[in-house]
Amino acid sequence: MSTEQVAGLDIRAVAPIGSVAARLRRVRGQREGRSRAQLNSAAVLTLGVAAIHFAVAPAHLLEYPLYGILFICLGLAQVGLAVAVLVVPSRRLFAIAAAGTGTVIVVYLVSRTLGMPLAPVPWRREEVGFPDVAATLMEAVCWLLFLLLMRRPRRPRTRGRIRLALSTAPGFLLACVLAYAGVGSALTPMPVAYSVAPAIPGQASTSLANLVAPPGPEPVKSFTLTAAVTTIGGHQAWAFNGTVPGPELRVTYGDRVRVTLVNHLPEATSIHWHGIRVPNAEDGVAGVTQDAVRPGGSYVYEFVANDAGTFWYHSHQDTSAQLPRGLLGAIVVEPRAGGVANQRDYSLTIHTLAGSDSIAVNGTANLHLDAVPGEMVRLRLINGATLGGGFDPTPQTPVLVGASYSVVALDGHDLNQPQQLGPERIPLGMGQRADVVFRMPAGDAVRVVGIQGSRPLLPFGPRQSTASVTIGDGPAPAAIEPGSLPRFDLTRYGVTAADPVADAGRYDLTQQILIGAEGPVFRNGGVGGIDTFNGHASPLVPPILVREGDLVRLHIVNPGNIGAHPIHIHGHVFSVLAKNGQPVAGSPVHLDAILVGPRETWDVAFKADNPGIWMLHCHVLGHAGNGMSMTINYAGISTPYTMGTGSGNVPE
Ligand code: C2O
Numbered sequence: 001m002s003t004e005q006v007a008g009l010d011i012r013a014v015a016p017i018g019s020v021a022a023r024l025r026r027v028r029g030q031r032e033g034r035s036r037a038q039l040n041s042a043a044v045l046t047l048g049v050a051a052i053h054f055a056v057a058p059a060h061l062l063e064y065p066l067y068g069i070l071f072i073c074l075g076l077a078q079v080g081l082a083v084a085v086l087v088v089p090s091r092r093l094f095a096i097a098a099a100g101t102g103t104v105i106v107v108y109l110v111s112r113t114l115g116m117p118l119a120p121v122p123w124r125r126e127e128v129g130f131p132d133v134a135a136t137l138m139e140a141v142c143w144l145l146f147l148l149l150m151r152r153p154r155r156p157r158t159r160g161r162i163r164l165a166l167s168t169a170p171g172f173l174l175a176c177v178l179a180y181a182g183v184g185s186a187l188t189p190m191p192v193a194y195s196v197a198p199a200i201p202g203q204a205s206t207s208l209a210n211l212v213a214p215p216g217p218e219p220v221k222s223f224t225l226t227a228a229v230t231t232i233g234g235h236q237a238w239a240f241n242g243t244v245p246g247p248e249l250r251v252t253y254g255d256r257v258r259v260t261l262v263n264h265l266p267e268a269t270s271i272h273w274h275g276i277r278v279p280n281a282e283d284g285v286a287g288v289t290q291d292a293v294r295p296g297g298s299y300v301y302e303f304v305a306n307d308a309g310t311f312w313y314h315s316h317q318d319t320s321a322q323l324p325r326g327l328l329g330a331i332v333v334e335p336r337a338g339g340v341a342n343q344r345d346y347s348l349t350i351h352t353l354a355g356s357d358s359i360a361v362n363g364t365a366n367l368h369l370d371a372v373p374g375e376m377v378r379l380r381l382i383n384g385a386t387l388g389g390g391f392d393p394t395p396q397t398p399v400l401v402g403a404s405y406s407v408v409a410l411d412g413h414d415l416n417q418p419q420q421l422g423p424e425r426i427p428l429g430m431g432q433r434a435d436v437v438f439r440m441p442a443g444d445a446v447r448v449v450g451i452q453g454s455r456p457l458l459p460f461g462p463r464q465s466t467a468s469v470t471i472g473d474g475p476a477p478a479a480i481e482p483g484s485l486p487r488f489d490l491t492r493y494g495v496t497a498a499d500p501v502a503d504a505g506r507y508d509l510t511q512q513i514l515i516g517a518e519g520p521v522f523r524n525g526g527v528g529g530i531d532t533f534n535g536h537a538s539p540l541v542p543p544i545l546v547r548e549g550d551l552v553r554l555h556i557v558n559p560g561n562i563g564a565h566p567i568h569i570h571g572h573v574f575s576v577l578a579k580n581g582q583p584v585a586g587s588p589v590h591l592d593a594i595l596v597g598p599r600e601t602w603d604v605a606f607k608a609d610n611p612g613i614w615m616l617h618c619h620v621l622g623h624a625g626n627g628m629s630m631t632i633n634y635a636g637i638s639t640p641y642t643m644g645t646g647s648g649n650v651p652e
């Protein structure tokens with residue numbers, strides 16, 4: 001039996017096999033003529049892009065099926081292209097590949113700038129995310145490679161295997177790293193709807209939306225804060241009523257404060273009343289106590305000012321992006337008539353100028369204030385500065401020179417019998433406040449110095465920005481090197497007095513809060529370092545569960561060697577118990593943020609007397625955004641709001 005018969009084939013029918021073989025030989029020859037490294041790199045990068053397109057497809061299928069199908073088709077086409085590039089390379093194929101890849105890049109750019117006509121919301125600019133950036137980077141490299149490959153092949157160049165491997169390695173590595181990071185982040189997207197305190201079916205709970213200020217006879221003080229994009233000093237800023245900081249709101253203890261937020265920004269926003277113990281539904285935290293107010297919308301906040309002191313307000317939606325753009329301002333609650341009043345009373349908001357890293361006080365680097373000799377002057381220092389793009393945790397350390405002074409309040413709470421101080425640096429973490437009072441001397445002006453921007457990373461280039469405040473008209477006091485001055489120590493200042501929370505000695509609950517950093521890990525559709533409480537990043541930090549009436553003690557530990565973390569509580573005030581195990585030796589200290597320096601431990605306590613769901617987070621906004629944020633949940637309270645891509649609420 002002949003082989004031809006066994007195969008059941010007529011030998012003539014397979015005659016073209018010879019020409020196929022010749023064709024393959026020719027192809028191989030062409031391939032040798034081209035850079036094998038370029039071919040291999042283009043193929044593996046195209047496969048990397050396909051992997052990311054497959055990874056993003058499921059989420060898109062759920063959200064907007066057309067996109068899901070598109071990404072699957074694109075992924076399949078790219079797998080086909082990668083195979084074709086290796087098996088049947090030709091100039092025509094490269095031309096088609098370059099045109100196709102170029103089109104994908106252009107469509108991507110359009111979707112991220114103008115928006116797409118066929119989209120969940122037509123012509124709305126889409127968010128830039130890590131997976132799409134990784135995919136587009138690879139596509140850009142592919143596109144260049146296809147253009148190079150389109151050139152007429154040169155004379156075959158024979159290369160050793162090692163040289164070929166070496167020249168393929170960069171493309172291969174790039175594809176591996178970007179595809180891994182892109183696929184990983186695509187598979188760990190920001191949650192769609194995460195609730196920090198969901199109502200549990202079958203269990204009775206009160207929605208925090210009911211926790212509003214009950215009606216009452218208090219005098220009403222009304223304000224309107226309109227958030228809009230403006231230009232200040234040539235830079236774009238997001239501002240309340242056109243200024244950065246926003247207008248100072250002054251009310252009197254016991255007033256009913258009513259603030260209408262009007263949002264003319266291109267994004268949703270909110271207002272949080274930092275340090276004021278408002279009812280939970282008025283706390284202004286997007287995704288926890290309300291939905292962020294959409295562009296064109298408005299929202300009314302109402303609370304009774306039941307703490308006299310220095311507070312501030314700021315956006316609590318996408319805080320790490322919105323606050324540095326300018327959405328912050330001071331709110332001063334003056335004591336009732338008969339309380340201590342000073343002849344001059346100024347709030348000084350320290351902040352960074354939008355669009356730059358320069359430091360300023362009330363909008364300027366050289367603020368001048370009036371006071372005449374003999375007058376008592378109160379300066380309410382507020383640290384609202386986001387240094388280093390929100391990641392530099394260096395506290396401000398303002399120093400008053402030219403007069404002796406006392407620190408009469410911290411975080412809006414009076415200190416008992418404060419003594420007079422010479423020049424001392426007052427450490428103020430982001431979010432913290434200090435009120436200083438002095439008598440205006442005869443002759444010389446008084447200055448506040450030591451207000452600084454980020455230390456530059458390079459020895460040359462822009463200098464560290466500084467800001468100062470000059471009070472009075474006389475000659476400035478002699479310049480001083482703030483770095484050499486002692487630091488104000490709040491744990492041994494003023495005179496001991498009773499404090500029911502600090503003196504309790506027994507607590508219903510003690511919780512440790514361990515400050516940390518880890519990573520890089522995949523989180524919220526990206527990859528990078530995370531900042532943690534007890535080893536977890538928000539929203540996955542287990543909440544502190546309390547019951548109304550509990551006395552709660554927190555043991556806050558910062559094992560790190562660098563960086564001070566201002567740990568801020570909403571809706572409550574901490575009584576400081578001890579620092580590094582040493583009990584407070586002077587006046588009771590009441591703070592809404594504890595500045596926990598390197599290798600420090602702080603013991604603080606609070607009374608759970610304001611039911612709701614409350615944030616507890618580091619006020620270094622970059623840290624909070626990277627996960628250093630959690631909640632205190634009261635038993636029996638739930639929130640109807642969620643954070644994530646579904647609602648668009650992003651509290652940090
Ligand atoms: Cu001033 Cu949760 O913030």
Ligand code: CU
Pocket residue numbers: 393564565566618619620623624628
């Ligand atoms: Cu921090």
